[in-house]
Every structure is written in C-alpha cells, then in structure tokens.
Amino acid sequence: MDHNTYLPRLAKIIHIKEEVSGTRPIKTFRAQFLQENGFSYRCGQCAMLSVFGKGESMISISSSPLVNDYLQFSILKMGRVTSALHEMQVDDIIGIRGPYGNSFPIEKWKGKNLIFIGGGIGLAPIWSVLNTALGKKQDYGKLTLFYGARTSNDLVFKEELEELRQDLTVHLSIDVEEPEWNDYVGFVPLNVLDKKPSPKNAISITCGPPIMIKFVIQNLQALGFKDEQIFTTVENKMKCGIGKCGRCNIGLHYVCKDGPVYSWAELKNLPQEY
Amino acid sequence: MVNIEDLRNEARRILKEGKVKYVIGYAKNQNGLMPVPVFVKDPEDVEKLIWDPTCIHNLAKFLSDEKKRKSKEKKPDERPVGIVVKGCDSRAIVVLLQEKYINRDDVHILGISCEGSGVIDEKKLAKTLKGKKAESVDLDEKGDFVVSTKDGKIKVPAEELSAERCLECRANYPVIYDILLGDKTRKKVDAPFQSLDKMESMTEEERWAFWQEQISKCIRCYACRSVCPMCYCDECVVDTINFAVTADTSADEKAGRIKWIEKSPVPSENFVYHLVRAIHLAGRCIDCAECERVCPLDIPLRFLNKKLEKEAKELFGYDAGFDPDEPSLVSSFKDEDPEDFIR
Amino acid sequence: MDKILSKKAFSQWVKMLQSFRIYAPLRDDDIWTYEVVKLPEHIDLDFLTTALSPKKIIFPQKEVFLEFRKTNEDAPEIKEVLPEEDPTIIFGVRPCDAKALTLTDKVFGGDFDDIYYWKRRNHTILVGLACNTPPSPNCFCLSVDGSPHSTDGLDILMTDLGDRYYVESLSKKGDELLNLGKSLFTQPKSTDKKDKDKIQAESRKKIKRQIKDLKKVPPKLMGMWGSPFWDEEAMSCLRCGICTYMCPTCHCFDINDEILSRAPLKGRRVRTWDNCQFPDFTMHSSGHNPRPDKSSRLRQRIMHKFQYFVECYQDYQCTGCGRCISKCPVGIDIIEVLEKVRDYGS
Numbered sequence: 001m002d003h004n005t006y007l008p009r010l011a012k013i014i015h016i017k018e019e020v021s022g023t024r025p026i027k028t029f030r031a032q033f034l035q036e037n038g039f040s041y042r043c044g045q046c047a048m049l050s051v052f053g054k055g056e057s058m059i060s061i062s063s064s065p066l067v068n069d070y071l072q073f074s075i076l077k078m079g080r081v082t083s084a085l086h087e088m089q090v091d092d093i094i095g096i097r098g099p100y101g102n103s104f105p106i107e108k109w110k111g112k113n114l115i116f117i118g119g120g121i122g123l124a125p126i127w128s129v130l131n132t133a134l135g136k137k138q139d140y141g142k143l144t145l146f147y148g149a150r151t152s153n154d155l156v157f158k159e160e161l162e163e164l165r166q167d168l169t170v171h172l173s174i175d176v177e178e179p180e181w182n183d184y185v186g187f188v189p190l191n192v193l194d195k196k197p198s199p200k201n202a203i204s205i206t207c208g209p210p211i212m213i214k215f216v217i218q219n220l221q222a223l224g225f226k227d228e229q230i231f232t233t234v235e236n237k238m239k240c241g242i243g244k245c246g247r248c249n250i251g252l253h254y255v256c257k258d259g260p261v262y263s264w265a266e267l268k269n270l271p272q273e274y
Numbered sequence: 275m276v277n278i279e280d281l282r283n284e285a286r287r288i289l290k291e292g293k294v295k296y297v298i299g300y301a302k303n304q305n306g307l308m309p310v311p312v313f314v315k316d317p318e319d320v321e322k323l324i325w326d327p328t329c330i331h332n333l334a335k336f337l338s339d340e341k342k343r344k345s346k347e348k349k350p351d352e353r354p355v356g357i358v359v360k361g362c363d364s365r366a367i368v369v370l371l372q373e374k375y376i377n378r379d380d381v382h383i384l385g386i387s388c389e390g391s392g393v394i395d396e397k398k399l400a401k402t403l404k405g406k407k408a409e410s411v412d413l414d415e416k417g418d419f420v421v422s423t424k425d426g427k428i429k430v431p432a433e434e435l436s437a438e439r440c441l442e443c444r445a446n447y448p449v450i451y452d453i454l455l456g457d458k459t460r461k462k463v464d465a466p467f468q469s470l471d472k473m474e475s476m477t478e479e480e481r482w483a484f485w486q487e488q489i490s491k492c493i494r495c496y497a498c499r500s501v502c503p504m505c506y507c508d509e510c511v512v513d514t515i516n517f518a519v520t521a522d523t524s525a526d527e528k529a530g531r532i533k534w535i536e537k538s539p540v541p542s543e544n545f546v547y548h549l550v551r552a553i554h555l556a557g558r559c560i561d562c563a564e565c566e567r568v569c570p571l572d573i574p575l576r577f578l579n580k581k582l583e584k585e586a587k588e589l590f591g592y593d594a595g596f597d598p599d600e601p602s603l604v605s606s607f608k609d610e611d612p613e614d615f616i617r
Numbered sequence: 618m619d620k621i622l623s624k625k626a627f628s629q630w631v632k633m634l635q636s637f638r639i640y641a642p643l644r645d646d647d648i649w650t651y652e653v654v655k656l657p658e659h660i661d662l663d664f665l666t667t668a669l670s671p672k673k674i675i676f677p678q679k680e681v682f683l684e685f686r687k688t689n690e691d692a693p694e695i696k697e698v699l700p701e702e703d704p705t706i707i708f709g710v711r712p713c714d715a716k717a718l719t720l721t722d723k724v725f726g727g728d729f730d731d732i733y734y735w736k737r738r739n740h741t742i743l744v745g746l747a748c749n750t751p752p753s754p755n756c757f758c759l760s761v762d763g764s765p766h767s768t769d770g771l772d773i774l775m776t777d778l779g780d781r782y783y784v785e786s787l788s789k790k791g792d793e794l795l796n797l798g799k800s801l802f803t804q805p806k807s808t809d810k811k812d813k814d815k816i817q818a819e820s821r822k823k824i825k826r827q828i829k830d831l832k833k834v835p836p837k838l839m840g841m842w843g844s845p846f847w848d849e850e851a852m853s854c855l856r857c858g859i860c861t862y863m864c865p866t867c868h869c870f871d872i873n874d875e876i877l878s879r880a881p882l883k884g885r886r887v888r889t890w891d892n893c894q895f896p897d898f899t900m901h902s903s904g905h906n907p908r909p910d911k912s913s914r915l916r917q918r919i920m921h922k923f924q925y926f927v928e929c930y931q932d933y934q935c936t937g938c939g940r941c942i943s944k945c946p947v948g949i950d951i952i953e954v955l956e957k958v959r960d961y962g963s
Contacts, residue, residue, distance in 0.1 A: 004732045052685040052693050055874050079902035083529035093692045239872045242729040246869030273907040310948035311853040497857035519904035536875050537889045538679040568946035
C-alpha cells in the first residue's frame with residue numbers, strides 16, 4: 001500500500017491537432033511521460049488529466065494500446081479544465097493518472113464482425129478499439145464504421161477517416177445538407193437503419209451524445225441485434241476515478257471503476273441516472 | 275385563543291373549492307415533540323393540521339420551492355398554494371412580494387397569531403424539563419405555556435420558554451393574511467435589539483475571538499442558507515453548489531467563473547460565506563432565526579443578521595417585511611438618507 | 618484480555634498514554650464533539666451523541682493531497698503531502714460509530730487503496746464505550762445488525778459498571794494500550810462479568826426505536842425506482858446537507874485545486890467532503906444533471922444505503938446512530954421512510 005493512485009505523473013504534450021474549430025472546438029493531444037515507467041492500458045480505459053491550478057478531467061484514451069510512444073486524448077472544450085487544456089502548447093506539462101475503468105472485451109470478439117458507430121466527440125472513446133482491431137485485422141471479421149456529426153466541420157479525425165476507407169467500410173454522415181458532401185445526410189441512427197448492418201456474428205460499439213445512443217440502440221434492436229451484442233460507453237461527472245468519491249455512482253456501480261464500458265444487456269438493468 | 279377547527283375548516287374549504295393546489299402547514303410528528311411541515315392536498319386530510327407553540331418552522335421557504343417546481347413544468351397548475359404563517363413568517367412573504375419574487379395571488383395566507391407568547395425554544399424547554407420528555411406544549415388563556423409530560427403538566431410563563439427572537443418580536447400576528455386566527459395581541463417591546471447588548475458590549479478583540487471560535491466550527495452544510503426563505507437565488511455568489519449552467523453556457527463562461535471562496539471549511543472561507551450572506555440579507559432578514567435553529571453545530575448566526583437589521587433601522591429607519599407596497603431597502607433611496615460616508 | 622479499571626484510575630491511565638495524540642468527546646454548551654485532549658482530567662465519558670462522528674479524525678473534512686508549484690518556464694513540481702503518522706487514540710467511541718468505520722474501510726480499500734485514509738486509520742486506536750443507555754432518543758442500532766455493546770471495529774470496549782469500567786481488549790493495539798497502564802488494571806471477578814453482561818443485556822431493551830423486518834427493504838427498493846413515493850417524501854426536504862455530513866458512514870468527497878498564488882503558480886490539491894444532497898453534486902460540465910431534483914437525490918441516499926451497498930458488501934450502509942433524524946430541520950425520519958418502503962404497495 002505504498003502507491004498513491006491520486007498522485008499524477010508528469011507528462012509532456014508532444015503534439016496538438018485542432019480537429020474542430022468554432023464554438024465547440026475539439027483538439028487531439030498526444031502526451032509522453034517525463035519519466036519512463038510504463039503505462040499499460042486496455043481499449044476503453046480512461047485517465048485523469050491534471051492541469052495544475054485548474055483541476056482534473058477524466059478523458060478516455062483514444063490511442064490504441066498497440067502504440068507505445070504516446071497516449072492520445074481528444075478533448076472537447078467544455079469547462080474550466082478543458083478550456084485550460086485547449087490553451088496549452090506543445091512542450092507544456094500536464095499530469096496524468098490512471099488507467100482507470102474497465103475495457104472493451106475484445107478477446108471475446110475474435111472472429112466477429114465489428115460495427116463502430118460514433119457521433120461527434122464520441123468517436124474518441126471507440127477510436128482505440130477501432131485501431132486495435134485494425135492493427136490485428138486477421139483476428140476479426142468485417143470492420144465497419146458509421147460516423148457522423150452536426151456539420152462536416154464537427155467531424156474529428158478528418159484525415160484519418162479518409163485513410164480508413166482503404167481498410168474498412170466507412171459510412172459518414174452530417175445532420176444537414178452541405179455543398180460538396182457526398183455521403184449520407186441525416187442523423188447517425190438513421191444512417192445505420194439505412195445501411196442495415198447484419199447482426200449475424202456481429203458486435204456493435206457505439207458512443208456519442210446520449211440521444212444518439214438511445215436511438216442507435218433502438219435501431220440496432222430493430223435490425224435484430226441482441227442486447228449482449230451492443231456495447232457503449234457511459235459518461236458521468238467524475239472526481240476520484242477510483243470508485244470512492246461517490247459522484248459517478250449508478251446503482252451498484254461506479255462508472256469510473258465498473259464502467260465506462262457496458263453492454264446494453266448490463267446497462268439497461270442499471271438506474272438510468274447518467 | 276386560536277381554535278384549530280377554524281384553521282382546518284378554512285383549509286378544507288379552499289381545498290374543496292379547488293382554490294389552492296395544496297395547503298402548507300404543520301402536522302404532528304409521529305416521533306418526537308416538534309412538528310413537521312405537511313403538504314395537504316386532500317380536503318379529508320386537513321385533520322392533520324395542528325397549531326401550538328411548537329410550530330417554530332418558517333414555512334415561507336416552501337414558496338420558493340413551489341416557484342422553482344412550477345418553472346420546470348411545461349403546463350404548470352397556476353393556482354395559488356395555501357400556507358399557514360405566524361407573524362414572523364408573514365413578514366417573509368411580504369419581502370418576497372416586495373421583491374416581486376412571488377405575486378399576491380400565488381399565496382392564500384392562513385395567518386395565525388401567537389398572541390404575544392411566541393413559540394418555544396427547544397433548548398430552553400430541555401433545560402426546564404431536565405431530562406423528562408415533553409409530549410406536547412399548549413398555550414393557555416393567560417398566555418402561559420402548558421408542557422405535558424408523562425408525569426403531568428407544568429405551567430411555565432411564556433418568557434421563560436419562548437425563543438429569544440419572540441422576546442423582541444414586533445409582529446406578534448401576521449401583517450398580511452387572507453384569514454387571521456387568534457387575537458391581535460400586540461406585545462410592547464421596549465428594547466427591540468437588546469439581544470445584541472452582549473455582543474456590543476464586547477471589545478473588538480473579544481468579538482473577533484468569539485467569532486473566530488464560532489466560525490471555525492462551521493462545516494458548510496449550507497443548512498442556514500437552505501432554510502432561509504430569502505435565500506432563493508438559483509446561483510449563490512459565494513458558492514458553486516448551485517451553478518446555473520445550461521447547454522448554452524459557453525466553455526469560456528464556465529472557465530472564467532470566479533470562485534469567490536474555496537470549498538474547504540476553513541475559517542477564512544467560512545467567514546466570507548457567512549458575512550456575505552448576512553450582508554445580502556441586510557434589510558431583508560425578518561428574524562425568523564431558522565438559520566440559527568437548524569445549525570447542527572449551534573453557531574449563533576442570529577447575531578450577524580440582527581446587527582444588520584439594527585443598522586437598517588438606525589441608519590435608514592427601515593423595517594423589513596411590513597408593507598408589501600414599500601420598495602426593498604437596497605433597491606431604493608430617499609433624499610434624506612445619510613450621506614456622510616460618501617466621499 | 619479482559620480487565621477492570623476503577624473510574625478513579627482512568628485519568629491516570631490516560632496520563633501514561635501521553636506519547637499518543639488523544640481525542641475524546643468534549644462539551645461546548647449543548648454540543649459534544651471529538652477534540653484533542655490537553656488534560657486527561659477533561660475527559661468525561663458521560664456524553665450524548667456527538668455532533669460529528671470520529672470519522673472526521675480519520676477522514677477529515679479537508680485534507681491536502683499534494684502541493685504544486687511552477688516557476689518560469691520550468692515544468693511544474695508536485696509534492697505529495699501525506700498525513701503525519703501520529704499514533705492516535707480516540708476515547709469514547711460509540712459502537713455505532715466504530716462499526717461505521719468498518720464500512721468506510723470497505724470503500725477506501727478494495728481495488729485501489731486510499732493512502733490518505735489508511736495512513737490515518739492504521740495509526741489510530743479506537744477505545745469504545747458501550748451505551749448503557751441510548752445516547753440519542755433516535756438510536757436504532759439493533760435494527761441494522763448492530764448493538765449498543767458491539768465490538769465491531771473497536772480495539773478496546775469499555776463498559777461502565779458504576780464505579781469501574783469493564784475493559785475488553787479486542788486487538789493487539791488494544792493489548793498494547795492496556796500494557797502501558799498495567800499496574801492500574803485488575804483481573805475481573807466473576808461478579809464483574811455478570812454485571813457487565815446484565816448491563817449490556819438491559820441496554821438492548823432501552824433502545825426504543827426499531828424497524829421490524831428491515832431485510833424486506835432492499836428487495837422492495839429495487840422495484841421502487843420510478844415510484845412517485847420519492848416525490849412525496851422529499852416534499853419538505855430543504856436539500857441542506859445535514860443528514861449526509863452528520864452520517865458516520867457517508868464518504869462522498871470532492872477534489873479541487875486551490876491556488877495560493879497565480880504567478881509564480883503555487884497551490885495545492887485538496888480533498889473536501891461533498892454531499893449527494895447538494896443540487897449540483899452530479900451535474901456534468903455540459904449542464905446536464907442526472908439528479909436534478911430533491912426526490913431523485915433522496916431516493917439515491919436511501920437506495921445507496923439500503924440496496925446498492927447491501928448488494929455489494931452485504932451490510933446496510935447505516936449503523937443506526939440517529940443523527941440524521943435528530944438534526945433534520947424538517948423532521949424527515951429515515952426510520953419512517955424505511956417503514957413506508959417496507960410496507961409500500963401492501
């Protein structure tokens with residue numbers, strides 16, 4: 001009992017990319033620990049990022065564990081801590097502690113078709129599992145990505161998305177018609193219903209605004225997906241990250257410790273308080 | 275004398291006629307002496323309403339709960355609520371009316387006079403009973419309190435058992451009402467601020483030491499603020515526990531919000547909380563002393579507010595909560611207001 | 618081991634324990650609180666329920682986790698601030714408050730040890746006092762698998778036999794304390810043990826408030842999540858925070874950065890108690906609040922204590938101290954609420 005999990009380790013920002021500009025900006029940060037001590041994590045886990053003087057924020061790690069050089073986080077500017085992160089430059093120092101939470105059970109998905117469904121910033125938490133599956137393509141079946149945002153400006157990982165089309169089926173969408181947009185126009189759940197992915201030997205992983213998740217799950221069920229085949233990540237306000245401060249408590253669970261990854265079969269039995 | 279049936283009949287009438295949504299009043303506590311607030315919706319339930327010298331709560335607090343609840347509903351029931359008030363409580367309603375927080379037709383006021391005797395102070399009662407348990411407290415015709423225990427009844431003059439604030443009360447019966455029960459007894463108060471004498475006779479150093487000790491006990495449970503009818507702000511200046519954020523609040527606004535005090539319950543932060551709250555109540559506090567009653571660590575908060583009440587009276591001749599048509603102290607000025615502090 | 622200590626010898630024993638930091642209930646007017654004792658003669662074990670339980674000594678309302686500093690363009694420095702490992706004794710711990718510490722132990726242990734909690738916990742010795750009479754009119758320890766003479770969580774249990782204490786040591790730490798005062802203790806006679814057993818048996822009968830069939834409540838609660846029951850119960854709630862702050866088993870907290878100076882940056886990261894009854898306890902930065910009203914927060918309190926915690930740890934997260942009942946400004950009575958839940962729908 002000598003390890004103090006509340007003590008963050010210092011990490012340097014080595015790369016910042018502006019994914020989305022405007023009133024709801026999103027930036028992707030890559031950070032490297034100042035002292036090599038290893039930080040092994042699994043897809044779906046999160047870390048508490050510290051901006052000293054402002055506070056901490058729990059962000060999902062969007063890089064794949066197959067990548068050793070850095071940790072990647074995609075952050076939407078929302079409040080005090082995330083605004084401070086958005087003002088940082090390369091070489092600035094933040095604190096990182098973790099990894100916290102459970103992870104996507106990818107070992108159980110070997111041989112299955114994986115269907116990723118993301119909306120807005122929601123692509124970030126599933127980015128790590130998507131890239132891990134891509135990195136071990138031979139272990140999985142057909143990979144499909146549904147991704148959409150309000151406008152084309154609000155899409156994250158814009159360049160990577162184009163590259164992805166070579167390796168998996170990508171269905172993009174935006175909510176409202178725009179000139180020079182050739183993909184689907186409409187909400188993500190409707191795009192899913194339109195393309196009718198098959199539930200046979202498939203697992204679906206979805207993340208995005210709560211309303212989108214609700215309708216994606218409804219539409220997947222309509223397409224024949226069972227509750228055990230649908231996975232999502234849950235967001236709740238967090239402070240300690242280790243299931244003690246009580247803030248993210250839902251039913252028997254603490255989202256920071258027993259989540260954020262849930263299958264719909266598990267999640268529907270928890271109080272809908274998130 | 276107050277006939278409880280008059281109260282119940284009026285409550286039954288306004289509920290049966292659909293004039294009010296519910297009636298806020300006092301009901302017997304199944305466990306213990308002190309009553310509990312009750313929200314009577316069914317005319318058959320008016321029997322639950324009681325009135326006696328243990329009815330110390332200021333029910334006007336629930337008017338701001340009602341307003342906040344209505345604001346969240348799409349098609350709110352616009353009928354008023356009935357509310358049982360004592361003299362002090364009615365002054366709180368007047369302040370809410372002066373500040374236009376509620377409208378006169380949002381409330382149907384069932385006023386009750388304490389007939390000059392006031393309500394009890396639980397601690398004084400415990401000291402008088404010396405370990406015995408009181409089952410009820412009633413008011414007799416002479417204005418004395420009759421305390422019933424298992425061993426019989428004890429008669430005590432009201433001044434010995436009543437709350438400190440009742441001894442200085444200048445509103446022995448409601449100043450605003452739709453119906454008034456009980457006699458319009460007005461008790462003469464020679465020295466309305468005499469409870470401050472002890473504080474004012476201390477030197478500055480003694481007062482500072484006194485408050486240092488008291489304020490360091492504070493655990494910032496915010497019960498004092500939560501029980502005060504006049505603390506109705508959605509967003510309290512000294513604290514982030516009620517931060518009015520909507521989906522439209524920008525990240526920069528949230529990031530730029532000034533944190534006036536830290537969450538840590540240390541004397542420096544506690545002082546700012548209590549003093550700012552007292553100043554925000556200047557000219558508004560009507561001395562129901564609920565803040566002091568609910569404090570779990572027995573901090574004598576009433577002194578802070580009473581002092582400012584005295585200042586309002588001495589500097590501006592102002593009494594809070596008597597005339598709903600009068601403007602509030604801090605939002606008006608008169609030509610004859612003192613100006614010697616303006617440089 | 619069991620020993621007898623005469624009341625006259627009690628403060629002498631405490632004098633022999635001067636190398637420890639000693640806490641005991643001290644009286645300030647009508648309120649008892651656990652404070653550091655300067656003079657052993659000040660300890661008066663004739664006390665009623667304290668305002669705050671001794672939890673505040675092991676899990677203080679404010680504690681510093683770390684300090685941070687940034688000068689110029691250098692990387693920020695962070696310095697861990699661990700609690701001082703002062704050997705501590707708390708006298709006069711009621712069995713309900715001791716049991717409550719065994720429950721907070723479960724929360725602060727588990728997969729991640731909370732180092733701050735454990736550094737204090739491991740250096741604290743709890744000397745309990747059996748409740749010959751209930752210290753509060755609202756005690757109900759018997760209903761939540763406790764008792765006025767329970768030894769759960771204690772290192773020593775003292776029972777007042779009139780002119781002497783029956784002292785039971787329950788752990789190595791307890792033995793250590795008794796050994797430090799060896800000469801003052803005598804062997805109990807068989808009458809001593811009989812007296813103790815009699816007093817303890819009678820103390821159980823003196824507890825007036827009970828909840829029958831509490832075990833029916835956890836399964837009942839599961840079906841009541843969407844019920845309008847909570848709106849009615851929470852109608853008079855002021856959302857003040859007294860019930861949770863007074864509770865010996867509650868453990869919710871907040872972590873904030875406090876700035877002492879902006880340039881150069883200097884500050885500390887601080888943990889403070891927090892309260893699930895406060896309106897924006899669960900509010901997200903986006904403004905979305907999963908528990909926006911009083912009824913959902915009251916429901917959370919009851920369900921967490923009497924259903925979620927029970928399923929995780931097979932224990933009610935309540936030890937029947939009665940503080941929440943005594944101090945609620947509007948008389949919301951947890952025993953009444955639980956009885957209504959138990960009988961709901963029948």
